[in-house]
Amino acid sequence: MxxxxxxxxxxxxxxxxxxxxxxxxxxxxxxxxxxxxxxxxxxxxxxxxxxxxxxxxxxxxxxxxxxxxxxxxxxxxxxxxxxxxxxxxxxxxxxxxxxxxxxxxxxxxxxxxxxxxxxxxxxxxxxxxxxxxxxxxxRAIGRRMSPTFVSLRPDMTVEQAMAAVHRRLDDAETVYTLPVVDDGRVLVGVVGLRAVMNADSGTLVAEVMTEPYWARATDDAEEAARRCAELRLLAMMIVDNEKRLVGILTVDDALRILEIADSEDQARMSGTEPLRSPYLATPIGSLVRSRVVWLLVLALGATLTVQVLEVFESTLDQVVTLALFVPLLIGTGGNTGNQAATTVTRALALDDISPRDIAAVVAREFRVGLSLGLLLGGVAFVLTALVYEPSIGAVIGLTLVSVCTLAATVGGAMPLVARTIRADPAVFSNPFITTFVDATGLVIYFLIAKAVLGI
The missing domain is CATH 1.25.60.10 (MgtE N-terminal domain-like)
Incomplete structure (x- = not known):
């Protein structure tokens, strides 16, 4: 480059x-x-x-x-x-x-x-x-395929195949990967242009073709595009339910689909809607609309945090020091949940996991969250005990262990739940998890404080 x-x-x-x-x-x-x-x-x-x-x-x-x-x-x-x-x-x-x-x-x-x-x-x-x-x-890949392609027959000679390619050079989407179909347009193989050019003119296409990679026209566009990119194909064949060839997906179109999908995921994980045009060309009103909905949702969710603080107002009155650590605890919990959700959402996009793996994912994130909580909680206990007193240090340490474990577990599970109910995993990740962990984290914090401090 x-x-x-x-x-x-x-x-x-x-x-x-x-x-x-x-x-x-x-x-x-x-x-x-x-x-x-x-x-x-x-x-x-x-x-x-x-x-x-x-x-x-x-x-x-x-x-x-x-x-x-x-x-x-x-x-x-x-x-x-x-x-x-x-x-x-x-x-x-x-x-x-x-x-x-x-x-x-x-x-x-x-x-x-x-x-x-x-x-x-x-x-x-x-x-x-x-x-x-x-x-x-x-959202089907058929909506993003190209119906202009050069198809060959298995009984064609290489000379006939090259003639067919030459006739369609100006209007075909690509000629580097050529589908091979039978009399009923059923896909039976693919052949690369290099293989055709290297073969003798009398060689049959059936002798140089290979097994095709294909997707159904009704398959999800992002999933088909990701498979095309992972297999490093110049073009993937698109077929109907009877495996008749209806189009091709070229690698440049596949990468464009993935770029748009990744942009949407990143935007929604950050609590905003994706922009449909370049930033400087997007009107101010569109920028406002892309953000205001999520801000309103998060503001409504934050009322849960306010209600929790109101419920435990008497606890705060007795130990005012506890209020100092509220931002630390809810911030750490939210970040832990977001890290887990981002990791799992990415794994879903890459097909490393599927919704049926939810038990394994929850178990792994529980252990990860517990490990993180023990590390952070241990450090917090020592520092807080030195500055304040051991009992306050114990409250903060135990809360971090609990909140990190809960946040990582929920953060790992929510994208899988979203995929199960056919929702966008990115929508269910960061904004939702932040709101959920803020409220539940405070409940855990004050319950631990009441138990340890006896208030």
Whole structure:
């Protein structure tokens, strides 16, 4: 991977600022000259930093071939915004040049009336391919597959196979991995282009093909994409319930699916909704909406903590020192639970574990939490006993042992419970665990204090 020098980075940033300023001042001649020598990646970067109106203005100045490449690299939500700012003839031309799976992603972001109009404007063959992809459920891999591929027959010779590849070079999604199907379109094998090119011209495809890796079109998109990436496949075959070939999933599409899924998980584990467009291109209102729901949920959950403090108010009145350690205890418990939940959520995503492993996961996290609690509790006991008194040290130490054990156990179990009820494990992790551990941790703390201190 080529690393950009400091001078190149500074030049790139200066060019971006020049374009942004020129667009804002309607100096289109300067914009046209500035973008003439820019690569596609740089143009995408500039577009992502502009507002909706200026983005449409800049896009109209791009040469046609460059415009198509740039459009394909934008997020679907930004594509949707751009479509609304372009003329109908421009939109129709762009839409027709997209691959069927990319069209479907854009259609998902557009109003139904606009989507229907674009579909009607497609040639019959393209409309049929797009409708095939559009017919699968929202989160199914069939919705993200490409229906444009080169398929071979097992009784073809290598010479015939190469001729078939040459005929489809311009419209096929990829030719590096080629599916092999029988007369009924049932998938029977795959063959790499290298193997075909290395074989003698009279060799049959059946002699060089290998067993295929495939997924059903109705399988979850993230699971299929992760399998494709783990197997290091250039393309995975997508079949229907009768194992008839309906499309392919290329590695670049698989990695894009995983990138989006990981971004969603990271956002939800942090108590926010994922952004559907680059940060600088996201309106302030959208940023607020992505965060406010979770803040309200957490605020309501925090009322449990307040109620616990109110119940044990008399205990605090008798030993005011106990109040000093409340932030330490609930913070440690929340962090312990979040660590466990993050670890288990990641293991679920990688298929290292499944919901049926919940007993083993709970047992492991119980031992991990207990070990962490003993280490942290031991240190806390010594330090607190030296500063205050041994009885206070015992309360803090025992509470840390209990809270860490509880938090790790619950944190490990919740993602598995979420997967069992078909919810997003990330949603059930950090925000939920923090609220739960805060309330239960305080109950444990005050019960231990009452028992040890006799109050």
């Amino acid at each position: 080529e690393v950009m020098s400091v001078d190149d980075a500074n030049t790139r940033a200066a060019t971006s600022r020049l374009i942004e300023r020129a667009v804002g001042e309607d100096d289109l001649a300067t914009v046209h000259d500035a973008i003439a020598d820019l690569d596609v990646e740089h143009i995408v970067d500039v577009l992502e930093r502009l507002d909706r109106t200026d983005r449409a203005v800049l896009y109209r100045l791009l040469p046609k071939d460059c415009a198509i490449d740039v459009f394909e690299r934008l997020d679907p939500s930004m594509q949707s915004e751009l479509v609304r700012g372009l003329r109908d003839d421009q939109v129709a031309a762009i839409f027709a040049d997209l691959e069927p799976d990319d069209r479907v992603e854009l259609l998902d972001e557009l109003p139904a009336t606009v989507a229907s109009s674009l579909m009607r404007g497609l040639p019959a063959a393209d409309r049929e391919l797009t409708a095939t992809v559009l017919g699968y459920p929202q």
